[in-house]
Amino acid sequence: MLQPLQMNSNPRHDNTGEVGIVYKAAGEDTATLQFTGVWIQGAAVAKPVGTVIAELSSGQRLCRVLLQTHDLTEWDSRLPAYLVQIVDWCQQKGIPVDVSGLPEGVQGLLTLARAVPERSGARRSERGASMLAEVGKTVLHGLKDAKGLVYFIGEAILAVVAFLRGKARFRPVDLVLCIQDAGPSALPIVTLISLLVGLILAFVGAVQLSMFGAQIYIADLVGLGTVREMGALMTAVIMSGRTGAAYAAQLGTMNVNSEIDALKTMGISPVEFLVLPRILALVLMMPLLALYADLMGIIGGALVTVSVFDVSLIQYYNETRRAVHLHDFGIGIGKSLVFAILIAVAGCMRGMQCGRSASAVGDAATAAVVNSIVYIVVADSLITLICSRLGI
Numbered sequence: 001m002l003q004p005l006q007m008n009s010n011p012r013h014d015n016t017g018e019v020g021i022v023y024k025a026a027g028e029d030t031a032t033l034q035f036t037g038v039w040i041q042g043a044a045v046a047k048p049v050g051t052v053i054a055e056l057s058s059g060q061r062l063c064r065v066l067l068q069t070h071d072l073t074e075w076d077s078r079l080p081a082y083l084v085q086i087v088d089w090c091q092q093k094g095i096p097v098d099v100s101g102l103p104e105g106v107q108g109l110l111t112l113a114r115a116v117p118e119r120s121g122a123r124r125s126e127r128g129a130s131m132l133a134e135v136g137k138t139v140l141h142g143l144k145d146a147k148g149l150v151y152f153i154g155e156a157i158l159a160v161v162a163f164l165r166g167k168a169r170f171r172p173v174d175l176v177l178c179i180q181d182a183g184p185s186a187l188p189i190v191t192l193i194s195l196l197v198g199l200i201l202a203f204v205g206a207v208q209l210s211m212f213g214a215q216i217y218i219a220d221l222v223g224l225g226t227v228r229e230m231g232a233l234m235t236a237v238i239m240s241g242r243t244g245a246a247y248a249a250q251l252g253t254m255n256v257n258s259e260i261d262a263l264k265t266m267g268i269s270p271v272e273f274l275v276l277p278r279i280l281a282l283v284l285m286m287p288l289l290a291l292y293a294d295l296m297g298i299i300g301g302a303l304v305t306v307s308v309f310d311v312s313l314i315q316y317y318n319e320t321r322r323a324v325h326l327h328d329f330g331i332g333i334g335k336s337l338v339f340a341i342l343i344a345v346a347g348c349m350r351g352m353q354c355g356r357s358a359s360a361v362g363d364a365a366t367a368a369v370v371n372s373i374v375y376i377v378v379a380d381s382l383i384t385l386i387c388s389r390l391g392i
Contacts, residue, residue: 032065034070035069036069040075045082065096067099080110083110148353155269156275156279159275168276170272170277171277175281183288186239190289193238194293198299202304205221216311218305219317223320227329230297232336235289239286240369240373243282245366247278247351251351252361253361254351255351256356270352271352282343287340331383350364350371
């Protein structure tokens with residue numbers, strides 16, 4: 001709020017701002033608005049601006065409007081804001097406005113307010129879009145995303161084909177750095193989460209199995225659940241939040257800094273130079289991380305089973321060997337490969353489609369994580385259904 005810019009030396013004791021309308025003699029078609037009293041924030045106003053505009057509209061046809069002050073005690077930004085609405089109405093009606101009778105400070109603020117025109121669409125629309133319009137926008141946005149996904153997958157496939165032919169253009173050091181970031185750097189968080197998931201699976205299974213004295217089968221539950229499902233799934237969720245978001249943020253920042261445009265200018269494919277090393281790094285590291293997560297999950301289940309229930313470590317080990325077979329590991333590794341491709345595609349695609357602002361980079365990272373998790377859950381459901389149908 002602006003501080004009072006002008007204050008009369010003879011302040012009145014009432015706390016009300018008044019406005020009166022005086023029409024001149026017939027034939028001149030001129031209305032004079034006289035403002036008196038106190039016009040500051042918190043003070044009462046005798047007539048709302050809507051009432052004044054209604055009186056001007058209902059009166060005789062106007063050719064001119066004069067704005068004057070008479071016995072104005074004090075004012076601040078409230079008076080110019082009040083006058084701007086009247087001036088706007090007069091301009092819409094094509095009525096000239098004379099502001100020479102106002103204080104110089106008020107005239108300056110009115111001139112400043114009218115100097116820059118209001119940007120189109122700056123005001124909020126009081127009437128929101130209909131539900132049908134919102135549904136249409138959502139559908140169009142989904143179709144646009146689907147088209148962008150298909151286009152990006154096609155470019156990624158061409159980059160992989162170029163790599164297999166030995167013609168892909170990227171730096172080997174970038175691939176090494178991506179492998180280090182997606183593999184060894186992720187071991188601490190994968191260790192912690194997988195160990196805790198194994199503990200949880202053991203406790204959940206023990207609640208029911210201990211009722212029948214079948215605590216030994218906790219090893220079957222933890223081993224099969226971790227190797228076939230939870231190891232690859234939890235690793236994929238971790239990597240989507242850690243590596244997928246990082247890919248989106250890195251490529252999005254490059255897009256903001258026009259680095260991707262620079263690569264295109266030099267004739268270098270951004271998909272080959274930036275996306276391909278990240279996809280290869282995740283495809284190489286995810287199976288290894290999934291196997292490591294399986295080991296940590298089984299160890300977590302062993303900690304609970306051996307320490308809490310009457311099962312020895314040798315018994316747990318032998319039961320795990322009997323229950324878990326090589327094809328179970330194959331299913332988990334296959335899932336991890338699919339998840340790696342989905343995470344890399346989601347993260348890199350959102351990064352390449354990022355806008356040119358800092359907020360767009362954050363939106364791209366968020367969208368990458370959300371898309372990755374959705375792709376992972378859908379793919380996991382389909383793979384599990386296929387394995388169940390095939391009896392694998």
